[in-house]
Amino acid sequence: MVRQALITGGAGFIGSHLTKLLLDAGYNVTVLDNLSTGSRQNLAQLAGNPKLKFIIADVSDEKVLAPLVRKANVIFHLAAAVGVQLIMDDPVNSMVTNIHGTEVVLRHAAHTGTRLVIASTSEVYGKSSKVPFSESDDLVFGNTSKTRWSYACSKAIDEYLALAYHRQSNLPVSVIRYFNTVGARQSDRYGMVLPRFVNQALQGKPLTVHGDGSQRRTFTHVNDSVDATFRISQHQTTIGEVFNVGGSVEISILELAKAVIDRVGSSSTIETIPYSKVYSGRGFEDMARRVPDCSKLDQAIGYTPEHSLNDIIDDVIDTYTIRNLGFDSLPRVAEAIR
Ligand code: UDP
DSSP: OOOEEEEETTTSHHHHHHHHHHHHTTOEEEEEEOOSSOOGGGGGGGTTOTTEEEEEOOTTOHHHHHHHHHHOSEEEEOOOOOSHHHHHHOHHHHHHHHHHHHHHHHHHHHHHTOEEEEEEEGGGGBTOOSSSBOTTSOOBOOOTTSTHHHHHHHHHHHHHHHHHHHHHHOOOEEEEEEOSEEOTTOOSTTOOHHHHHHHHHHTTOOEEEETTSOOEEEOEEHHHHHHHHHHHHHOGGGTTOEEEEOOSOEEEHHHHHHHHHHHHTOOOOEEEEOGGGGGGGSSOOOOSEEOBOOHHHHHHHOOOOOOOHHHHHHHHHHHTSTTOTTOTTHHHHHHHHO
């Protein structure tokens, strides 16, 4: 029997890659997306596939959601407000989307007992300095005047809710904490550093490094992320558990800026922006180092990220050049680099 998958947020960056993977694996896929940060273009290459159904609606629209949940064998809940820029610009809607939207999905999935995977984020580790980050570590947030931590808290609430539904209603749910996932079709609009740097380098503009660029991150190729996501959904042992899904190569943001300039072959310079000026001083705090411990994931499903940092950078470069026609800001960027 053909299996039915429901992906909330399936027109987003990670969601569109997961949609392709599931279609390739033989699933019928229904994407539910309100196109707030996702786009039709993200799914353009899959349009016309008879196994794909695309519904534009909010996850909190229960009349739309309920029949989709009843039909699904597995649900991937990726619909969320994501990106530091978006959280800083619109914290109210970001929190409501993340908390209320997730509660609605959990409640409906609990009603039908449907296998569910929900997307969380490495942001929940907050300012913790105990690297690498393990799932059982304490979470360390800044004070409530720093808007950024509202995102971490809202996703932490999602995790609490998921685990509570598992304990109280036996919901077969797994939680994934994604670490700086990057790759083709990721937009630079919501603050993500790599698409932003690539776009700046292609246009010959200075690369805007926040602070002195000594903060470090571990980037994950989206193909590694969605492969792990799918495999987590296939294992019974992952139910009721939280997993880090991340890469293995750590790099400072300054080194990243240099690597992007090098791979693009750009004449761009690097401009450092003091944190006090980032996001116009609206309560922005950064974290110094973010590195995942993926040993729990490796034990559960067997996990070794396959893609190098250069693969990741090259895929983002592809997004902003004429090779990837599925991307919505292509005409703007193609114009800029002509
Ligand atoms: N960053 C930067 N310049 C930018 C955008 C981001 O230096 O134009 C920095 C940001 O302050 C952070 C890192 O790059 O230290 C990663 O930022 P991103 O928003 O991609 O993800 P985060 O790890 O902060 O969630």
